[in-house]
Amino acid sequence: MPNIDLEAIRGLPLFAGMDAANFAELMQAAYLQRFPPHVQLIAEGDPADFLYVVVEGCVEMFAETRGRRSTIELTQPVSAFIVAATLKDAPYLMSARTTERSRLLLIPSEDVRVMFERDPGFAQSIVYEQATAYRSLVRIIKNQKLRTSIERLANYLLRAHAEQGANGALTLAIDKRTLAALLGMTPENLSRAFATLKPYGVTVDGADIRLSKLTDLETFAKPTPLIDARDA
Amino acid sequence: MPNIDLEAIRGLPLFAGMDAANFAELMQAAYLQRFPPHVQLIAEGDPADFLYVVVEGCVEMFAETRGRRSTIELTQPVSAFIVAATLKDAPYLMSARTTERSRLLLIPSEDVRVMFERDPGFAQSIVYEQATAYRSLVRIIKNQKLRTSIERLANYLLRAHAEQGANGALTLAIDKRTLAALLGMTPENLSRAFATLKPYGVTVDGADIRLSKLTDLETFAKPTPLIDARDA
DNA sequence: CGACGATTTGAATAGGATCAATGGGAGTGG
DNA sequence: CCACTCCCATTGATCCTATTCAAATCGTCG
Incomplete structure (x- = not known):
């Protein structure tokens, strides 16, 4: 595995507290793989054979029942997903697919569990990671409900704007179809939502968005750190 | 603290892996307290001063914005809540209130964090607990969306029926107002939902429910372990 | 017996979804 | 270089689920 990737992975909170030798051993068992866009990686109900780390690209976590489909979240570099199922040796509760060309690290669940028992520093990092993931889900529920x-x-939009330099404009990093799913609505509704926000200074040109009345938009959106912040 | 309660708490998965002396020390710092119904215990945004354990009664986790209110889940004995905020020393993301007369164990967050660093067995138990909590939230999101x-x-109803002996009848353990909130709807809608289920053999008499066409109801409800099961 | 809260029922409304049709690039092949 | 095609995005019309507002009913507790 290229050193540059190892560095990035080593820098993840998930592995930060881990003993160096143990980390090296864990990486021995792991695979770094490329995937094309729109490849389904796991299906809900499958046994949790691997822990996944998104090194590059983007992975959509979603669930389906009776033909209905719901996107839960997007996992972007560099972070891990389905840690919980891996640790509990339980079936995945969500499915996952790439939304774009991606590079993923696959670590056999068994090795993760062994290392988790052996390395207290790893166990503590996992706690931290899991606590963050939990809080992220709480935010998702609150946002949704x-x-x-x-x-x-x-x-x-306000959050993306802030992350992209807060200069009055932003570019959507994902296509609108995926954005609609992430926000829990249909693509049709997303179009209408953009139109509804026009009086608040939101103008759309493809993936480029301009926010010309920031304070108005903020007054309308009423962002709160209890939903919109990202945990440290 | 009464020994019988200590036993129950000691039996929690959260404390199962903990060294006995450490457990005793942690309990030294803890308080066991009674609360009347409908007492707000914590408010979202507050610093996470305590880890809570529901020993008896029931606690509702909820969130509010702009007058809107949403129940996230009910915590029933014996389990802990807001573990994540405690560990991260971060603000609570949810508010909590008792729905009935309850006894709660309060452990100062600082002591939890100290013990978490000192006791690897505790750290591992916390991982397990957190993984379970995470998966529970995923189920809640899927159920909702x-x-x-x-x-x-x-x-x-099917789940409560199964838990209460699967003898064709069940009794609601919580009042209908709280049930409506838990299911993410208004009380009015809950009434209508019961009425809608009448053709599937659901008859209501106060808190007593009879399910006379179980297979019909199951065909309609299509329960799946990927949403409705409880993790071990 | 009376009052209050909880539940049920009814009517109107709102937020989204679905179905259908039209416009608009981006990529492909001639 | 241009025409064609396909997929995505937008727009319009309608339907459905659930909320809101309002009122009636029920039950329980003083």
């Missing part, structure tokens, strides 16, 4: 779809979009 | 309110009610 306490806001309308238009408010969700407005807050998403 | 992939099902209609009527389907959620049907599945809730």
Whole structure:
């Protein structure tokens, strides 16, 4: 595995507390693999054979029942997913697929569990990682249940805007179809939501968005760190 | 603290892997307290001063924004809540209140963190607990986003029925107002949902429910372990 | 017996979803 | 270089689920 990737992975909170020798051993058992866009990686119900780390690209976590489909979250570099199922040796509760060309690290679950028992520093890092993941899910639920779809979009835009330098413009990093799924609505509704936000200074040109009335938009969106912040 | 309660707490998965002396020390710092019904215990945004354990009664986790209110889950004995905030020394993301007369164990967060660093067995138990909590949230999201309110009610009834002996009848353990909140709907809608399920053999008499066409109800509800099961 | 809260029922509304049709690039092949 | 095709995005019309507002009913507790 290229050293540059090892460095990045080593820098993950998940592995930060780990003994160096143990980390090296764990990486021995791991695979770094490329995947094309729209490849389903795991299906809910499958046994949790691997722990996944998104090194590059983007992975969508979703669930399905009776033909209905719901996107839960997007996992972007560099972070791990389905840690919980791996640790409990339980079936995945979510499916995952790449949304774009991606590079993923696969670590056999068995090795993760062995190392988790052996290395207290790793165990502590996992706790931290899991606590963060838990809080992230709580935010997702709150975002979903306490806001309308238009408010969700407005807050998403404000957050992306802040992350991209807060210069009055932003570029959508994912296509609108995926964005709609992430925000829990249909693509049709996303179009309408954008139109609804026009009076608040939101203008759309493909993936480029301009926010010309930031304070108005903020007044409407009412972002709160208890939903929109990202845990350290 | 009464020994009988200590036993129960000691038996929690959260403390199972802990060294006996450490456990005793942690309990030294803890308080066991009674609370009346409908007492707000914590508010979202507050610093996480305590880890809570529900020894007896029931605690509702919820969140609010702009007058809107959403119940996330109910915590029933014997389990802990807000573990994540405690460990990260971060603000609570959810508020909590008793729904009935309850006894709670309060452990100062600082002591939990100290013990977590000192006792690898405790750290491992926390991982397990957190993984379970995470998976529980995933189920909650799936239940909420992939099902209609009527389907959620049907599945809730089936699960309660199974837990209460599967003898064709069940008794609601919580009042209908709280049940409606738990299922993510208004009390009015819960009434209508019950009415809608009548053709599937659901008859209501106060808190007593009879399920006379179990297979019909199951066909309608389509329960799946990927949403409705409880992790070990 | 009376009052209050909880539940049920009814009517109107809102937020989204679905179905259908139209426009708009990006990539492909001639 | 241009026409064609396909997929994505937008727009319009309609339907459905669930909320809101309002009122009636029920039950329980003083």
